[in-house]
Amino acid sequence: MSGAEDTFFSDGGHENMVPPRPLRASRETIEKYAEVIAREYLNLSYGDDIQHAVIKAGGKIVIGSTGENTSNSGSLIARSRNDFTIYLSPFTSLLRDRFTIAHELGHLFLHLENSLEGNPSTSMYATRYVDEKNEEAMRAEWEANWFAAALLMPATKFAEVYKTNGDDLTKTADFFKVSSAAASVRANSLDLLKS
Ligand SMILES: [Zn+2]
Secondary structure: OOHHHHHHHHOHHHOOEEOOOOOOOOHHHHHHHHHHHHHHHOOOOOOOOHHHHHHHOOOEEEEOOOOOOHHHOOEEEEEEOOEEEEEEOOOOOHHHHHHHHHHHHHHHHHHHHHHHOOOOOOEEEEOOOOOOOOHHHHHHHHHHHHHHHHHHOOHHHHHHHHHHOOOOHHHHHHHHOOOHHHHHHHHHHOOOOOO
16 A cells, blocks of 8 residues: 555545455456446436536546545545545546546446445545556456446447448547547457457
């Protein structure tokens, strides 16, 4: 645990925080689940305003850090599925923010129940940076990324749009309102990139 996190957790107002505990479901299961959440819970279609969906779901978005540590922008504190706050950096682009929000929603929908199990007075705190040697934490990060990619770029639609646009990643990224980097990772994971 870094010094900054020590400071964070020693703050009186932020006791009883637990990190996200991974679900250890397959990537396929997590992606399918993300598509169901997008459609049926968040009512989110391609390129929709995700901040609006967060607010409708009971969440808050704060531009800035959790207060203690400026490097923690891009994090989540969740008390329940409809009581949570996402912290965004004031220095990132809208497209980056959309992926960050989708990633934090991944922690919320995949990890909250699991993490608070048996201790409902606790909150889950998902930090932007995790210790790469911590397998639990890294697995939770992967799961949240899989969730985010599928939430913003559902597999079937992504393949269709990519093909319609003649395999043009920039146009595909524009359609889903994600960065070209995120679209490229998605195309690769769906085996759409020609070698
Ligand atoms: Zn995360």
